[in-house]
Amino acid sequence: DGGITQSPKYLFRKEGQNVTLSCEQNLNHDAMYWYRQDPGQGLRLIYYSQIVNDFQKGDIAEGYSVSREKKESFPLTVTSAQKNPTAFYLCASRTSGSTDTQYFGPGTRLTVL
Amino acid sequence: GENVEQHPSTLSVQEGDSAVIKCTYSDSASNYFPWYKQELGKRPQLIIDIRSNVGEKKDQRIAVTLNKTAKHFSLHITETQPEDSAVYFCAASISGGYNKLIFGAGTRLAVHP
Numbered sequence: 001d002g003g004i005t006q007s008p009k010y011l012f013r014k015e016g017q018n019v020t021l022s023c024e025q026n027l028n029h030d031a032m033y034w035y036r037q038d039p040g041q042g043l044r045l046i047y048y049s050q051i052v053n054d055f056q057k058g059d060i061a062e063g064y065s066v067s068r069e070k071k072e073s074f075p076l077t078v079t080s081a082q083k084n085p086t087a088f089y090l091c092a093s094r095t096s097g098s099t100d101t102q103y104f105g106p107g108t109r110l111t112v113l
Numbered sequence: 114g115e116n117v118e119q120h121p122s123t124l125s126v127q128e129g130d131s132a133v134i135k136c137t138y139s140d141s142a143s144n145y146f147p148w149y150k151q152e153l154g155k156r157p158q159l160i161i162d163i164r165s166n167v168g169e170k171k172d173q174r175i176a177v178t179l180n181k182t183a184k185h186f187s188l189h190i191t192e193t194q195p196e197d198s199a200v201y202f203c204a205a206s207i208s209g210g211y212n213k214l215i216f217g218a219g220t221r222l223a224v225h226p
Contacts, residue, residue, distance in 0.1 A: 031212065042119070042202055042216035043157070050211055058213070059114075090156065100145045100208050104156040 003027040004105035006091050011110045013078070013085065021076045021108045023091035029103075030096040032074040036060060037088040037107075046089075049074055050096075078110065086112045115140040117205050119217025126193050127225055134220045136203035137185040143205040146186050147214070148177060151200045160201075161188070164208065193224045 004025045013019045023032065031050050035043040045058030049068040063082025068074055074093075078085045088109050092102040116139040126132050138146075144165035149157035163170045163177045163186065170177050174193075179186040190197055200221050204214040 033214075040122075040218070042117075042204075042218045043214075044216070045213060048211060048213065056211065094212060100206065100212050101147065101159055101162065102212070102214060104149075104158075106156050107154075 004091060004093055004103055006089075006105040006108050008108060009106065011108055013110060013112050015112060016080045018077055018079050019110065021078065021089055021091075021110070023074045023076065023105055025072055025093045025105075027093060027095070027103070028071070029093035030071070031094040032068070033092040033094075033102060034058075034064075034066065034074070034076045035090045035092065037090060043090060046076065085110055115143060115205055115213075115215040117203060117215050117217040119203050119220055121220060122218065123221045123223070125223045125225065128193060128195060130193055132188075132190045132193055132197070132222055132224075134188045134201055134203070134222075135185060136187070136205075136217050137183075138205040138215075139184070140205070140207075141181075141184065142207050145206045145208040145212070146177070146179060147204050148188050149202045149204070151202065151219075153199075157202060190222075193222075195224050195226055198222055198224045 007022045033048045034046040047066040049055040065077045090107045091105040094102045119136045147162035150160045151157040174191045176189040200219045203217040206214045
């Protein structure tokens with residue numbers, strides 16, 4: 001999982017602002033995922049993508065948007081429509097085929113001021 | 114959709130004791146069950162996984178058991194050590210395709226010397 005990077009590590013946002021979280025992988029993985037983690041809760045799926053130019057909404061997609069223009073990149077935009085964006089955001093990737101293992105990036109902690 | 118429940122939410126053991134964490138899932142089509150360990154502020158790391166065609170899997174001090182009929186699976190850690198202290202998450206998914214992982218809420222394990 002060292003081949004998955006996220007930036008920045010910490011991000012502060014004012015209310016009403018859109019912010020974009022970066023996720024890059026050099027593992028040649030086809031599938032990529034974004035999760036949100038809140039204290040005391042498990043990871044919840046925001047968006048996922050199987051291939052370039054394809055992505056699907058997860059369980060909590062409202063207020064978020066993504067793009068998948070390149071295989072190695074899957075940025076997440078947290079829009080002003082997301083009412084409670086303060087959380088730890090984790091990106092993951094998985095190769096296609098028979099393996100199911102998802103590898104996680106180091107995460108971005110977003111705080112709304 | 115799939116729902117995963119995890120118990121207990123916190124677990125405290127003495128060093129050398131065993132620890133058991135249990136999860137139940139709702140979708141009988143789920144056939145892939147990973148366990149992740151997450152240290153404070155870090156990314157989740159896969160520690161063991163099991164597929165529905167296997168009832169038990171071991172890796173040194175860690176084992177996972179699966180009961181498909183009852184739709185529950187458990188993580189067993191023997192001879193616990195202080196470095197086992199972390200939050201453990203179970204998850205369930207349907208192998209292949211988008212492989213959407215549904216996570217339990219997590220168990221905070223504390224191993225006391």
